[in-house]
Amino acid sequence: MGPTDLQGQTWLGILLSASLLTSWTLLAAALDANPPDSASKALATPTITVSPSNPTELREQVTCQCFTAEANVTVSWIFNNHSLVPHERMQLSENRRILSILVVQREDTGSYQCEIGDGVQSIQSNVGFLNVSYGPDPIEFHLDSGTLGENVMEVLEGSTVALSADTKSCPSPLYMWYLPSGHILPSYNHTLHLSNVSLQQGGTYRCLVNNSATQLLRLGALQIRVLERLTKPHVVAPSSNLAENNVFVNLHCQTPHQRAGVHWYIDGSQLLLPSERLKLLADNRTLSIQVLLRNDTGPYQCEVWDAGGWEVSDPVSLVINYGPSLVQISSNLEPWVATNSISGPLNSSLILHCRADDTLPAPQYRWTFEGAPWEHLGQQLAIPALTWDHQGIYNCTVNNSLAHRTAQTFVRLWVTEPPEPALSAGAIAGIVIGILGFISLVAGLGIFLHFRKARASRKPPESSVSKDVTSPSVEERPVEPSFNLPRPTYANMTDPPRQTRFRKDPPPDTSEHLYEKDLPSVSRGDQPHTPLRPLPKPVLPAPDPVPPQGNTESDYEMLVNPETDADIYCHINPNSTTVSFSALGAESEPGSCA
Numbered sequence: 001m002g003p004t005d006l007q008g009q010t011w012l013g014i015l016l017s018a019s020l021l022t023s024w025t026l027l028a029a030a031l032d033a034n035p036p037d038s039a040s041k042a043l044a045t046p047t048i049t050v051s052p053s054n055p056t057e058l059r060e061q062v063t064c065q066c067f068t069a070e071a072n073v074t075v076s077w078i079f080n081n082h083s084l085v086p087h088e089r090m091q092l093s094e095n096r097r098i099l100s101i102l103v104v105q106r107e108d109t110g111s112y113q114c115e116i117g118d119g120v121q122s123i124q125s126n127v128g129f130l131n132v133s134y135g136p137d138p139i140e141f142h143l144d145s146g147t148l149g150e151n152v153m154e155v156l157e158g159s160t161v162a163l164s165a166d167t168k169s170c171p172s173p174l175y176m177w178y179l180p181s182g183h184i185l186p187s188y189n190h191t192l193h194l195s196n197v198s199l200q201q202g203g204t205y206r207c208l209v210n211n212s213a214t215q216l217l218r219l220g221a222l223q224i225r226v227l228e229r230l231t232k233p234h235v236v237a238p239s240s241n242l243a244e245n246n247v248f249v250n251l252h253c254q255t256p257h258q259r260a261g262v263h264w265y266i267d268g269s270q271l272l273l274p275s276e277r278l279k280l281l282a283d284n285r286t287l288s289i290q291v292l293l294r295n296d297t298g299p300y301q302c303e304v305w306d307a308g309g310w311e312v313s314d315p316v317s318l319v320i321n322y323g324p325s326l327v328q329i330s331s332n333l334e335p336w337v338a339t340n341s342i343s344g345p346l347n348s349s350l351i352l353h354c355r356a357d358d359t360l361p362a363p364q365y366r367w368t369f370e371g372a373p374w375e376h377l378g379q380q381l382a383i384p385a386l387t388w389d390h391q392g393i394y395n396c397t398v399n400n401s402l403a404h405r406t407a408q409t410f411v412r413l414w415v416t417e418p419p420e421p422a423l424s425a426g427a428i429a430g431i432v433i434g435i436l437g438f439i440s441l442v443a444g445l446g447i448f449l450h451f452r453k454a455r456a457s458r459k460p461p462e463s464s465v466s467k468d469v470t471s472p473s474v475e476e477r478p479v480e481p482s483f484n485l486p487r488p489t490y491a492n493m494t495d496p497p498r499q500t501r502f503r504k505d506p507p508p509d510t511s512e513h514l515y516e517k518d519l520p521s522v523s524r525g526d527q528p529h530t531p532l533r534p535l536p537k538p539v540l541p542a543p544d545p546v547p548p549q550g551n552t553e554s555d556y557e558m559l560v561n562p563e564t565d566a567d568i569y570c571h572i573n574p575n576s577t578t579v580s581f582s583a584l585g586a587e588s589e590p591g592s593c594a
Helices: 003-033 425-455
Strands: 047-051 062-067 074-079 090-092 098-101 110-117 122-124 128-130 140-143 152-156 161-166 174-178 184-187 191-194 203-211 216-227 234-236 248-254 261-266 278-281 286-290 300-306 309-312 328-331 341-345 350-355 364-369 375-377 380-383 392-400 405-416 557-560 567-572 579-583 586-591
Touching: 047 110, 047 128, 062 074, 062 110, 062 128, 140 152, 140 216, 161 203, 161 216, 234 300, 248 300, 328 405, 350 364, 350 392, 350 405
Parallel strands: 152 216, 341 405
Antiparallel strands: 047 062, 062 098, 074 110, 090 098, 110 122, 110 128, 140 161, 161 191, 174 184, 174 203, 203 216, 234 248, 248 286, 261 300, 278 286, 300 309, 328 350, 350 380, 364 375, 364 392, 392 405, 557 567, 567 579, 579 586
16 A cells, blocks of 8 residues: 555545534534423313214214314224225315215214324224114015915915014014904014914915104015915826727826926836827826827826925826737647648547737637638637538637727638558557467478478379479579469469469568558548558468479479378468468368468
């Protein structure tokens, strides 16, 4: 730091000290000229007057004045403990010590004060009250129970209600009640109590309100409607003879409560709304169903309601008759007939059954036969034994008189020849016994031939047979007889009748020979009845005997008579049940081959 800086700081300190000294000197001089007031004077409490203190609303002017002995003070006003904000109906004097309310109203009611102040202290006046008389205002009625409408109140019969006439008024008014019966009830209470209200207590109730301060009167009126306690309604439906597709059907909700509302329900809880087929008429008291259908049976219920409650009717269902639309015929011989044709054997029993399910109620059934004057009533037609005269067309007519509908169908009956009876159990047993006996007979004959050959081996004369016929080989089987081959020629006898030998052919198939192959005609009386063929005797197999040598086609079996040593031939006629024996050159009487 150089000498120049030190010299500058010295001058700055000198100037600052001189400035402080000058300031203190001026302050001391001022204090000497105006010495302070060690005890300032307290402000006196102001007073207030309100005139008039009980004015009538909209009729009088009110003046509030603040009195104080202080000269140099400011004045302000307080309303209900808050600073007063003057409005268009108020006016203040120039010094603010007089407050004027030009047109007093009920909202000007309250406490008023004035406050003075000198800038150092302030003080409030006493309280002045302003009480504005007003009313009565228009009456409003209230009911603790029931329903209140526009100038109409609904009360349930037998209930207890409290009717109030409410109005704004200062001071409290006097109430005068004028009852529908003509009685007058003076009361200072704005509530009128009605106990166990009856239908006769309904009518117009009037209340007169009087304000003695304002000398004003106010009259109010109310219509009280006493509602009957609702009783259960009743649905009136048409008779049960309703038919499907009827033009219209009306259901009525019957109730004595003319002022009650009506709702309709279907199936218990579903609210019924109008549609193209469902119409609500006569204040909803009539339900009209257009073009009745079978599923419009319901059930239907109607509900009546008012301010006091509601009641619901018992459910009512409609009985709608319909059908028949489809008729079918069945029989004990065939299932349900689809082709309208059925056949039954002659002399068999037949039961025709007619059925129509799609109908209500159960219909009437009537059977007729083509060209016949008779008719049969009932669902079944029974024929104990069919004859040719039963053949033809049978008609079944189904009638539903309540639904006014009829339907019918037919079936054609064909009578046929009965099948040929099969062998009974007794006949079969007899045939089996006969076969067993025949086998025993053949076995005995074989034993007899065996012993005869052991005794003699004589051959038949060569002149009795044809020379150009050779005996078959021992190992070869005899050739089966054929009726188309030339008969053998015998030298010592005339041409014998056609004969055959025992054969090992199986018995013929009785299944093809016991019955006619062609069915008899089904026409009635135009062809003769074909009798059954007699059952043929069974042809039983037998062991092959040794035929005469040189004759492979012989119709004879050779036997040996043990007494005469003659060759015997057993002849069986295929067209009869007789058996004959013959020897060479002679023929015996018919007998048995045993």
